[in-house]
Amino acid sequence: MEEGSVTFLFSPVLPRELRALLGGNSSSGLEVPGRHSDTVVFSTFDKDNTGSITVEEWVEGLAVLLRGTLEEKMKYCFAVYDLNGDGYISKEEMFQMLKQSLLIQPADEEPDEGVKDLVEIALKKMDYDHDGKLSFTDFEKAVTDENLLLEAFGPCLPDIKSIMSFEQKIFREIPK
Secondary structure (H helix, E strand, O other), X not given: OOHHHOEOOOOOHHHHHHHHHOOOOOOOOOOEOOEOHHHHHHHHHOOOOOOEOOHHHHHHHHHHHHHOOHHHHHHHHHHHHOOOOOOEEOHHXXXXXXXXHOOOOXXXXXXXXXXXXXXXXXXXXXXXXXXXXXXXXXXXXXXXXXXXXXHOOOOOOOOHHHXXXXXXXXXXXXXX
């Protein structure tokens, strides 16, 4: 699927509100190199890979972002982190996401070296089958053992303040 091929079937207000829910276009929101946050979110919502989001996919996707269980959020985050969709989070994918999401301070050490060190630490902590990449099973076990690892490779879920703001704007009562 090409980056621009995802279509949205609903009001133009909703994509704007969804961007705000996910942190807008700032570095605190989900920004994966080569993929805009809308494309990442829509591709995870588009379960049947048609290039369109059905009403059912939209509602199910929002349900995960707004009120999802840990299991649902793990599946969502894993899908976001699996940049090439091969069912694994590779060292290269970890490196890309960590490099994008970390604020590197000028130091004596080469910034990429610090990111590579973080990738190795993540693998030691999360790669239970020791194959050099994370399967969903590895990711699930690591997150179940330590919930803070859910967003280990960068933010991909909205914070509570963004959720509350989104719900107030979208689910407000319409005056009669």
